[in-house]
Amino acid sequence: MAMLKGRRIILGITGSIAAYKSAFLVRELVRAGAEVRVVMTPGAREFITPLTLGTLSGNPVHSELTDDREAGTWTDHVELGLWGDVILVAPATAHTISGMVEGRGDTLLLTVLLSAKCPVVVAPAMDRDMFTHPATTSNIEKLRNRGVHVIEPDEGELASGLEGKGRLADPVRIREELASWFQNRCPLMGYRILITAGPTHEPLDAVRFIGNRSSGRQGVAIAMELARRGAIVDLIAGPMEQTADPPAIIRHDIETALDMQVAALETLRGSPPDVIIGTAAVSDVRPANPIEGKAAKVDLPNHIELVENPDILSDLNASAPDGCFKIGFALAHDDGLEAAIRKRERKGCDLIVLNSLADKGAGFGHTTNRVRFVYGHDRIDSFELKSKEAVAIDLAEVIQAKLLERTPFASEPTD
Ligand SMILES: Cc1cc2nc3c(=O)[nH]c(=O)nc-3n(C[C@H](O)[C@H](O)[C@H](O)COP(=O)(O)O)c2cc1C
Structure with missing residues (x-):
């Protein structure tokens, strides 16, 4: 019933x-x-x-x-x-x-x-x-x-x-x-999920930017898997070539970290999510004084002053409704486990999905990934190298088990 x-x-x-x-x-x-x-x-x-x-x-x-x-x-x-x-x-x-x-x-x-x-x-x-x-x-x-x-x-x-x-x-x-x-x-029908994905581009001038090699593939694979299970997904997408256009995915295309912060927080306030997933590789910094128009080569500065970008995942988690399941991603260049455990606490996440550049075939640019689900010191689930779509299924299983314990925010009975 x-x-x-x-x-x-x-x-x-x-x-x-x-x-x-x-x-x-x-x-x-x-x-x-x-x-x-x-x-x-x-x-x-x-x-x-x-x-x-x-x-x-x-x-x-x-x-x-x-x-x-x-x-x-x-x-x-x-x-x-x-x-x-x-x-x-x-x-x-x-x-x-x-x-x-x-x-x-x-x-x-x-x-x-x-x-x-x-x-x-x-x-x-x-x-x-x-x-x-x-x-x-x-x-x-x-x-x-x-x-x-x-x-x-x-x-x-x-x-x-x-x-x-x-x-x-x-x-x-x-x-x-x-x-x-x-x-x-459609076991997740009625649930709403907010995902950030892809890189951000931080302009130096009208054509140059600071960015990173994130393809957005893992975030999009997760969005697609959750939409396939019936959830409505708000995908806050940085500049990427991935397509994600089933009707259950509402895509908000952005370019910079500041754009992503505004779009993500507005979306969260307008449609409180049952799950937040921060897969985006948000640029840590941005040029303090981007140049208007395209700067000529001779006019480019020798030094670029950088300012820190906001911590979007922490902001989202802090504004999330009670009971929201909060997931962050961490990309390490080494084992990264201790740092992931600290990141989980610092960002207010329930779960950190850790992938490491030390693992062949994992992280940015690959079609595959090898992840660990880090819930804290006492619980770490390790997975083999697999396609990003298969990683998305593993994560969707965890999310589904968690969500089906309770009623979705969006479907709270009004009578
Ligand atoms: C008394 C009566 C009972 C009917 N019962 C059925 C029925 O159970 N199933 C069926 O496929 N057509 C039945 N029909 C035929 C349909 O009403 C008819 O094919 C009609 O064009 C269906 O149009 P619709 O599918 O746009 O409603 C019945 C027709 C009559 C007169």
Whole structure:
């Protein structure tokens, strides 16, 4: 039940005789704490009224592409598609299933499905012979191959009088299967994670800068892994070539340490994170007096006065909400363990991920890394050299275990 708390579910209802059961389904989902918005096909309205579903869901029901023809207003299917954590089509007719496979947009529901970024679950319901027709079985297979989760219909007496498979799964089973699907596929849904990644560039003039060799690859791999598990990730990204653009990653591109400090703190205040991960290699210093425009070679100073940059991770950790899990990265040129233990305390981190340039294939510029998770003197977990994506999975496992002990800040019940 808890997995559905705070989830935003778009319930698509189509023109099956089983549409009347969707009233019970809405009630089940709402009781489990989900927010439900119903999108019905015109066919579904023949079987159940929007008034019933609107009353049970507590939200307006949408079924037409245009709201009011006279006024020229329309239902924003793109906004609807982006709102949901999942689209559940139940009951799903053979007709709507074929429309999903072909990518048709002849009902509002099909256009929402085309625009949506979130995962889709369908619960087919139809007569036995429609369900076993090769067109339907092949369409359902195609949807599965696209990652759509299918809740199998029940066997039993059908509205046509036939016996067999095709009855809409019982609403309680749909609710339970949806909850365990959420648990497996998106265990971190509802959690918010703030990651800094990459180097910072500190300008000497308009074209020259002080920077470092950080590629941002490890931070981006972590952001991608956590987003894949359902978390919303704010990625404060220094100048880097890595791409990270799934919808669950909100990318804030910055250049300097001061920019990163502002972006990170503003993000933290606007959307309190459940986890802070400081992977960025923030330049320790910046030129005190950057030159405006591009300085000619003869005008370059012999000495550059440097000033210290802020300690962004310490600032973030100090402003973090209670219970936030705080992770820092340390790059050592030698073993670095004692320094990492001290850094953990100094920066107010729960965990330091230590990598060392002394290990071949670890640290900046490589596609691989060898890390130790340093929790303090009494607990240090060492890992083999592996890809940065595999390191991201190890870290995500630790984060997931920690987070699932408590409710996400963002999904705190408001009722
Ligand atoms: C009484 C009645 C019951 C129906 N039940 C189903 C059904 O359970 N499953 C199905 O796939 N189609 C069923 N249909 C056919 C659909 O309503 C029809 O294919 C319609 O075009 C579906 O459109 P939609 O998917 O946009 O809602 C039924 C039709 C009628 C008249």
